[in-house]
Amino acid sequence: MSHRITLEGGDGFDVSAGEDTLLRGALRAGVGFPYDCSVGGCGSCRFDLVSGEMESLWDGAPGLSERDRRRGKRLACQSRPLSDCTIKVRTGEEYRPPVPPVPMTAVLVARRPVTASMAEFILKTAEPAHFIAGQYAVFRPPGTDGTRAYSMSNLPNGEGEWRFVIRRVPGGRGSNAMFDALAIGDTLDIDGPYGHAHFRAEAPRDVVCIAGGSGIGPVVSVARAAVAASPGRRLFVFEGARTREDLCFPALMGTAQDGVTVYTPVLSAEADGSGWDGVRGFVHEEVERAVGPRAEESEFYFAGPPPMTEALQKLLVVKWTVPIARIHFDRFF
Numbered sequence: 334m335s336h337r338i339t340l341e342g343g344d345g346f347d348v349s350a351g352e353d354t355l356l357r358g359a360l361r362a363g364v365g366f367p368y369d370c371s372v373g374g375c376g377s378c379r380f381d382l383v384s385g386e387m388e389s390l391w392d393g394a395p396g397l398s399e400r401d402r403r404r405g406k407r408l409a410c411q412s413r414p415l416s417d418c419t420i421k422v423r424t425g426e427e428y429r430p431p432v433p434p435v436p437m438t439a440v441l442v443a444r445r446p447v448t449a450s451m452a453e454f455i456l457k458t459a460e461p462a463h464f465i466a467g468q469y470a471v472f473r474p475p476g477t478d479g480t481r482a483y484s485m486s487n488l489p490n491g492e493g494e495w496r497f498v499i500r501r502v503p504g505g506r507g508s509n510a511m512f513d514a515l516a517i518g519d520t521l522d523i524d525g526p527y528g529h530a531h532f533r534a535e536a537p538r539d540v541v542c543i544a545g546g547s548g549i550g551p552v553v554s555v556a557r558a559a560v561a562a563s564p565g566r567r568l569f570v571f572e573g574a575r576t577r578e579d580l581c582f583p584a585l586m587g588t589a590q591d592g593v594t595v596y597t598p599v600l601s602a603e604a605d606g607s608g609w610d611g612v613r614g615f616v617h618e619e620v621e622r623a624v625g626p627r628a629e630e631s632e633f634y635f636a637g638p639p640p641m642t643e644a645l646q647k648l649l650v651v652k653w654t655v656p657i658a659r660i661h662f663d664r665f666f
């Protein structure tokens with residue numbers, strides 16, 4: 334059984350009655366529905382319900398402001414159709430998924446610590462791992478309300494291997510459940526791929542990758558893809574972390590690190606007198622200092638906490654006027 338979703342003034346699409354959300358149903362149907370985070374944080378998937386019945390999965394989602402709520406706005410990533418519906422939303426070609434997302438069952442085959450607070454999770458599906466480097470999958474960690482998004486840190490492959498670098502967030506329900514409640518051999522329903530911050534192999538420019546904390550996962554994936562796509566291309570990687578023990582890019586890259594032109598670790602909370610003679614401060618400050626004149630010839634990829642992504646957006650868009658089409662990022666809510 335399915336529900337027909339009609340776009341006011343346009344076409345429509347069918348969403349299976351068992352579908353988790355309106356957004357996933359739309360993207361599976363190949364519709365260019367606007368979105369970014371898939372988890373209720375950004376507000377990009379706002380729409381108006383004109384008629385029909387739609388269940389809200391998370392009334393308090395921060396992606397809607399009080400004003401949005403007063404105006405009756407809803408989030409497609411937190412809504413599930415319960416009947417045929419008519420909705421109002423501006424769809425766009427740029428949102429059409431390059432790889433249609435599919436729901437799959439994965440098995441956790443390994444969990445490898447990479448720092449004191451982060452581990453690489455390796456999952457296997459029967460289906461090939463179809464995605465573009467830099468994209469993410471969504472899943473519901475055991476025992477949590479709502480889904481979480483985690484970016485793949487490996488490259489697409491026919492063996493169905495999905496790697497994620499996950500940080501244990503103090504007090505975080507989902508991330509802690511991934512460490513404490515999921516055992517090797519357990520299964521997890523995963524859905525993907527999602528996201529627009531994927532590698533553009535066709536762009537003939539230098540690649541600048543910037544990671545803050547657990548943003549390292551998609552940065553490793555994009556850096557690997559850049560090395561594989563054209564080994565001669567200049568690739569600059571900045572890794573922002575608190576202390577030396579929190580750095581993990583070289584360990585995750587392995588021998589592919591040889592394809593990186595310059596790797597710059599930047600530490601924000603390394604103790605004075607620890608012997609660290611590298612860069613100190615915030616990673617966006619070092620990007621501003623080091624990339625400056627090269628910005629015009631570069632394609633930018635970054636992922637990490639909102640203060641870092643906002644500082645980089647300000648630097649790239651406002652100060653350096655880099656065209657939006659060359660800036661690809663995920664804000665980790």
Ligand SMILES: Cc1cc2nc3c(=O)[nH]c(=O)nc-3n(C[C@H](O)[C@H](O)[C@H](O)COP(=O)(O)OP(=O)(O)OC[C@H]3O[C@@H](n4cnc5c(N)ncnc54)[C@H](O)[C@@H]3O)c2cc1C
Nearest residue numbers: 372478479482483484499500505506507508547550665666
């Ligand atoms: C596109 C994207 C990619 C990401 N990739 C990574 C990655 O590769 N590695 C990594 O470590 N982290 C990543 N994150 C962050 C990750 O998704 C989690 O936010 C983080 O692990 C903290 O989750 P938590 O459950 O531990 O914390 P919590 O504070 O318990 O929850 C954090 C988030 O979960 C969602 N949430 C909470 N409650 C509900 C609810 N009732 N219903 C629905 N949703 C709810 C919200 O989005 C909230 O901000 C990514 C985030 C995004 C948006």
Ligand code: FES
Nearest residue numbers: 371375376396410
């Ligand atoms: S995509 Fe729905 S709130 Fe971000």
